[in-house]
Amino acid sequence: MKLVIINYGAGNIKSIQFAFKRLGVDAILSNDPDEIVAADKIIFPGVGEASSAMKMLRESGLDVLIPTLKQPVLGICLGMQLLCKSTEEGNTKGIGIFQTDVKRFSNDVKVPQMGWNVIKDLKSDLFKGIKENEYMYLVHSYYAEHCNETIAKTDYGINYASALQHNNFYGVQFHPEKSSTAGAKILQNFLKL
Amino acid sequence: MLTKRIIPCLDIKNGRTVKGVNFVDLRDAGDPVELAKQYAEVGADELVFLDISATLEGRGTTLDMVMRVAEQVNIPFTVGGGISSIEHVDALLQCGADKVSINSSAVKRPELVNELSNKFGSQCVVVAIDAKQINGQWKVHLAGGSIPTEIDLFEWAKEVENRGAGEILFTSMDHDGTKNGFANKALAKLSDTLNIPIIASGGAGSVQHFKDTFIEGKSDAALAASVFHFGEIPIPELKKELKENNIEVRL
Numbered sequence: 001m002k003l004v005i006i007n008y009g010a011g012n013i014k015s016i017q018f019a020f021k022r023l024g025v026d027a028i029l030s031n032d033p034d035e036i037v038a039a040d041k042i043i044f045p046g047v048g049e050a051s052s053a054m055k056m057l058r059e060s061g062l063d064v065l066i067p068t069l070k071q072p073v074l075g076i077c078l079g080m081q082l083l084c085k086s087t088e089e090g091n092t093k094g095i096g097i098f099q100t101d102v103k104r105f106s107n108d109v110k111v112p113q114m115g116w117n118v119i120k121d122l123k124s125d126l127f128k129g130i131k132e133n134e135y136m137y138l139v140h141s142y143y144a145e146h147c148n149e150t151i152a153k154t155d156y157g158i159n160y161a162s163a164l165q166h167n168n169f170y171g172v173q174f175h176p177e178k179s180s181t182a183g184a185k186i187l188q189n190f191l192k193l
Numbered sequence: 194m195l196t197k198r199i200i201p202c203l204d205i206k207n208g209r210t211v212k213g214v215n216f217v218d219l220r221d222a223g224d225p226v227e228l229a230k231q232y233a234e235v236g237a238d239e240l241v242f243l244d245i246s247a248t249l250e251g252r253g254t255t256l257d258m259v260m261r262v263a264e265q266v267n268i269p270f271t272v273g274g275g276i277s278s279i280e281h282v283d284a285l286l287q288c289g290a291d292k293v294s295i296n297s298s299a300v301k302r303p304e305l306v307n308e309l310s311n312k313f314g315s316q317c318v319v320v321a322i323d324a325k326q327i328n329g330q331w332k333v334h335l336a337g338g339s340i341p342t343e344i345d346l347f348e349w350a351k352e353v354e355n356r357g358a359g360e361i362l363f364t365s366m367d368h369d370g371t372k373n374g375f376a377n378k379a380l381a382k383l384s385d386t387l388n389i390p391i392i393a394s395g396g397a398g399s400v401q402h403f404k405d406t407f408i409e410g411k412s413d414a415a416l417a418a419s420v421f422h423f424g425e426i427p428i429p430e431l432k433k434e435l436k437e438n439n440i441e442v443r444l
Contacts, residue, residue: 012287012291012317014260014287014289015291018264019267021264022264107388110389110413111388114390115390115413116195116196116443117194117195137268138195139269139291139359141315155194177267178268178291179268180268183267
């Protein structure tokens with residue numbers, strides 16, 4: 001199993017690497033296109049601000065490489081959002097794998113949403129063995145609107161897509177690497193896809 | 194629904210837990226990693242490590258500890274204590290900390306909040322505020338609550354929100370250590386005036402106090418130390434009782 005975490009300078013990727021290490025898999029951190037293409041599984045992380053993250057992706061050409069990937073790719077948090085068509089954060093055009101847009105939460109709720117919330121209406125093998133209404137750890141100010149690629153839903157003021165899937169591309173808004181044993185199970189499922 | 198969070202706080206000196214901890218199952222109660230793992234297993238939602246090391250060498254040990262916690266613990270954690278530079282925050286996040294909390298350094302140089310949130314994102318910037326009432330006014334205190342300032346708690350909290358803080362950790366010095374309950378009136382006012390999460394700290398002594406701070410205090414999370422460390426309030430029982438009182442918690 002060759003697992004690559006795309007390292008483009010965005011956010012805390014150590015936690016993801018450690019989470020896979022706890023599952024017995026040594027993930028490689030890389031921004032080298034050859035190494036990414038040669039991987040069996042790819043993690044596309046992201047914490048921080050969308051427009052600067054997109055800028056880093058464009059500068060390294062990864063925005064062009066990512067849509068051509070054929071192996072399972074898992075976008076986490078901002079990684080998932082950048083795989084959407086666009087995000088209101090910094091009025092940023094995304095990579096456009098998922099046919100949906102990312103909006104800011106309204107101020108009727110506290111922003112960011114920070115903490116544990118449930119995921120439901122689970123579809124996809126990514127959630128094999130995960131029960132409905134399982135708790136996941138989330139930290140975000142922007143959310144993906146539902147589309148027919150929604151594979152998990154969460155309520156926070158509104159009901160939104162907390163996970164998406166398009167062919168070999170998966171995205172989760174929550175942080176499986178920080179979501180206790182249930183989160184670890186999702187990462188393990190991803191390794192088995 | 195987003196749940197209310199229960200957060201044990203560990204004081205760390207030179208990479209070791211300092212406040213007496215009385216966990217029967219631990220091989221080494223002074224090892225923050227052992228303790229953190231134990232807390233994650235019993236259902237703590239998050240952890241806060243407060244570094245009270247006085248020396249640079251001691252701080253260095255803490256970085257190593259942060260790395261070991263990140264390696265072994267599968268819930269989020271915050272590191273605070275003596276953080277005043279972007280470089281220090283960068284090092285902590287690189288070691289795997291999810292958030293950092295800043296306190297006196299933000300009062301001394303408020304631009305630090307902007308700088309940190311611009312560089313690392315609001316989500317990882319917790320501003321800790323220690324305050325106590327002087328003539329009926331909540332005044333911010335520095336250096337672990339020992340130095341009073343003229344700064345008003347609510348104005349300061351609003352200012353750091355505007356500067357990009359992702360969360361407020363409010364400790365009432367009037368309540369801390371009393372085990373008489375949290376400063377719920379002030380907490381509710383913070384929650385009403387701000388649009389970021391508020392963590393209540395100082396005063397936890399019973400399960401009822403947690404209920405009160407989540408309902409009357411409108412707190413998003415509650416932090417405590419000794420009641421958890423000495424097993425006075427076991428976290429599974431606390432959460433079960435909160436749930437029975439219709440307070441959303443992760444079980």
